[in-house]
Amino acid sequence: MKYPIAALFMAMSASFSILADTLNLKSSAPEQYTVKKGDTLWDISNLYLRSPWKWRQLWQWNPQVNNPDRIYPGDVLALQYDAQGRPMLMLDKGVKKLSPHSRVAVQKSTAIPTLPLAMIEPFIEYEQALDQDALNNSPIVLGASRNVKMSTLGHILYVKGSLPLSANYGIYRQGEAYIDLATGATLAYETKLVGSARVIRVGNIQNGVPSSVEVEMIKQEIKPGDVLLPISKGQSYSAQFHMAKPKNIDAGMIIASTNKLREFGTTAVVVLNLGRNAALKEGHILDIKKQSPTVIEGKHGPRYVEDANSLEKFMKSVRELFGKGNTENSVVWTMPKEKVGELMVFKVYDDISYAMVIKSIHPIRVGDTVSAE
Secondary structure, eight states, rough: OOOOOOOOOOOOOOHHHHHHHHOOBBOOOOOOEEEOOTTTTHHHHHHBBSSSGGGGGTTTHHHHHHHTOOOTTTOEEEEEEEETEEEEEEEEEEEEEETEEEEOOOOOOOOOOOSOOHHHHHHHHTTTEEEEHHHHHOOOOEEEESSSSSBBOEEEEEEEEEOTTEEEEEEEEEEEEETTTTTOOEEEEEEEEEEEEEEEEOOOOOGGOOOEEEEEEEEBBBBBBEEEEEEEEEEOOOOOOOOOOOSSSSOEEEEEEETTTSSSSSSEEEEEOOOGGOOOOTTTEEEEEEOOOOEEEETTTEEEGGSSOOOHHHHHHHHHHHTTBBBSSSSEOOOOEOOOOOOOEEEOOOEEEEEEEEEEEOBBBTTEEOOOO
């Protein structure tokens, strides 16, 4: 339940004015909120701030909080103000407020994730995006102990590669290429987990002896040519991210969506043509922008390109080719790009990254631009 704010910002100094403008607290922000199971850090941030990635600034005046990203179900968040009128969130860790006179300790389990864990877990835990060199240099399935085209649970597989005894491997299948829509270059390949296996016999690739692995988990039938990548039993990963707007990041583009739909919205997982080589990091928040339609102003008045006649379309093509914006009879108006949503990056490779759409004002498509501003 949300409550009205009991106090308003007061412009006590120039520095505080800047802080207030930066935080842009929502008028509907609750005075108190008890974290529930199923909440995400993004959900809670969105309760308080118009720019939720500035979450940490609400804690910066509060010395009792060392890590605002570690919030647990049962924690009580209280919005308060210091002597200078600066807003801050207080965190009563380990205590759930039941009434003004009674409190009960809440057993802590796992800190709430930044994003919905069920949506991103397959990507941050196992799914891969590999370039051609990585695929070519990985061990591959040669065949099985039975003369079958597709292996299943419990089968023994023979693998091209000298693998360490008892090591655990994920078995992956190469999928679609991730193509940079701006340059046409192949940035990486979608690589889907189809199963896992444990090494039971060490091979010797120089002597033509394959390694042997036993299939322990299967999601799809395993085929010759599938590649193996090492994994750790019970491997750990972080579901908490330090949300931040990056600086000096070149504009990029959404080049694919994992749901393969033509249009998508909030919680969709998308692939960007930006990665570590572009200084992108996990937790970075980017705006999604869509190109507004071009207008041709001719003798019949302004019209969208799709509504213009053949001659006007031809003249538009000529002007694009020769870099001229108008002719004697018509003018081409190239409209700006407008923000249609936001996304957060949660897994980064050299040239691509995975991100989740966390806000959508209008439907989002492959080809839409992403940028820090």
